[in-house]
Amino acid sequence: MDDGAHLEALEHPIPEQTLRRIPLYHQILAEMQARGEAYVSSRHLAQFFRIDDTQVRKDVSLIGYKGKPKAGYSILGLKKAIEEFLGINYENTAILIGAGRLGSALSQYPGLAQYGLRLVAIFDNDPARTGSVLGAFTILPMESLQRVVRSFDVGIAIVCVPKDAAQSVAGRIVSLGIKAIWNFSPTQLAVPSDVIVRSENIALGLAILSHYLKRRKKDDSAAAATARQNPPQKLIEILAHFQPKRESLVQILEDTQKAFGYVSRDSIGHISDFLNISRESVLETASFYPVFRMDPPARxxxxxxxxxxxxxxxxxxxxxxxxxxxxxxxxxxxxxxxxxxxxxxxxxxxxxxxxxxxxxxxxxxxxxxxxxxxxxxxxxxxxxx
Ligand code: FES
Structure with missing residues (x-):
């Protein structure tokens, strides 16, 4: 079953595209809040996604939040409403199954806690792994699964096992009453209709990234060379308005695009130098928002x-x-x-x-x-x- 349709069929009768945008609104609002801004208009939010501002208003009303006429949305108020809606304010207890490379890396990811996920245990069925220490956890054998799930009232299972084992692991998780699975195994899981599955297709993601990198490789090496040269005067003037802090990135990108019509590879290099962050992280943010163009505008x-x-x-x-x-x-x-x-x-x-x-x-x-x-x-x- 398609995961999006699955999500939609459950508690939130909300279109999948809206559900996907909501965490992104949160990220934009957090950045604006860090810059000391207090209000944002639906039009401003809409431009990040190249959608109509009426769509933003629809999304926000589905969260149950209202803006103020003329002033727009309170950044703090809307951010809190999103946190409430997404349950970020509540802690969800999670377990991770599969302590291979991906599972190990995920278990150490600080963003889990940031989004209200408290990892309580890691499991693996490989005797060579069980008993060894991974960060703050000792990897437990699968035999301990039932005891831990019952004791800690686990709500979410993160599945990082090989494809062949994924379905039987999912069956076991579901039989223990877990209703949400975050699936990193490269396979679709069949589960009862009251269980939410979110699958991350890493192979597909890598294919897209590799295609993207191939296209950009040439440009990037040329840009890396020019980034060592001085930025153009117009960009120097833009950067002069900002503190060299990561929170300024989106606004700098906006101003750069306004000034040049696009965000060039050279600009990305200069911005990364100014903010003292990697080119990849500037590129990642610029590619993340559809509003930013990285090719020169057509005639x-x-x-x-x-x-x-x-x-x-x-x-x-x-x-x-x-x-x-x-x-x-x-x-x-x-x-x-x-x-x-x-x-x-x-x-x-x-x-x-x-x-x-x-x-x-x-x-x-x-x-x-x-x-x-x-x-x-x-x-x-x-x-x-
Ligand atoms: S200008 Fe096209 S619908 Fe209004």
Missing amino acids: YRISLCRGENCARKGAVEFLEAIAKELHIVDGETTPDGLFSLELVPCRGLCSDAPTVTVNEKVLDVKTVDALVRELSALAHSQNPS
Whole structure:
């Protein structure tokens, strides 16, 4: 069964995408709070995910929190409401099964406690491991599982066993009354419908990372060399407004993108030098938020409204025409760097629907043919031959 659907079918009748965004809102709010900010608007939060601000308001109302008209959301209030919603304020007792490399590393991860997870025991069925010490724990044999689960009122089991053993371990956990499994084994677990399973597909994650690293390797080595040179004046001016603290990172990235139109590899190097943190950690944050672009903007930046009125009046046909003519979809740029496409929320220009802009200028086109003519004229103005 798909884990997302599974989660949705349980206590929270909340869409999976919302559930995924909620911890990210928490992270953004924590960073803003560390910078001493007090209020945030739904529009500001929306831009991190490239979603409509009405979607943010929907997400927040599902948490059961209300903002103040004009002021927006209290950062402290919303953060607390999220903590309450996610149960971060309550301690959940967890056990970990499988003390191999992954299990060992996870058991030492300080973020577990940060999110209210109290690890009470680690188990393994390998006699070579049981009895040995891992951090604050002595690895216990599987025979002790029932006693520990009953004694400590365990709520969550973290499963890090090999694929072949995962299903039988899950069966055992479920028979002891545990209702939440965090599964790191590369297999889907079949469990009763009242048990929540969250699976982490590490193999898939690694495949994506490896593809990403392959694409970026060349750029990164060039950027590492240029990062040793001085930053451009504009970036020096941006950095001058900040304390060299990790909490400033998101705001620095925002200002950098505003100034240059994107966050270049060079900028990432300079920012990491300024904050005295690794390039990887700057890159990780920049890639984490869809709002940050790491490639230069195209010469013609097409924005197409994905609001309801525009969709009814032909935006979908426009989208298809752009895909057919330019071979790009939302978030992509043509290989020659001439055109990019971004789907944007309603801009309040519904009377002109469907709304399409190029470099922020509204195009006066109402039919697909007119749009295609405009695009072709732009392409030829760049390439007159
Ligand atoms: S729905 Fe497109 S501008 Fe309002």
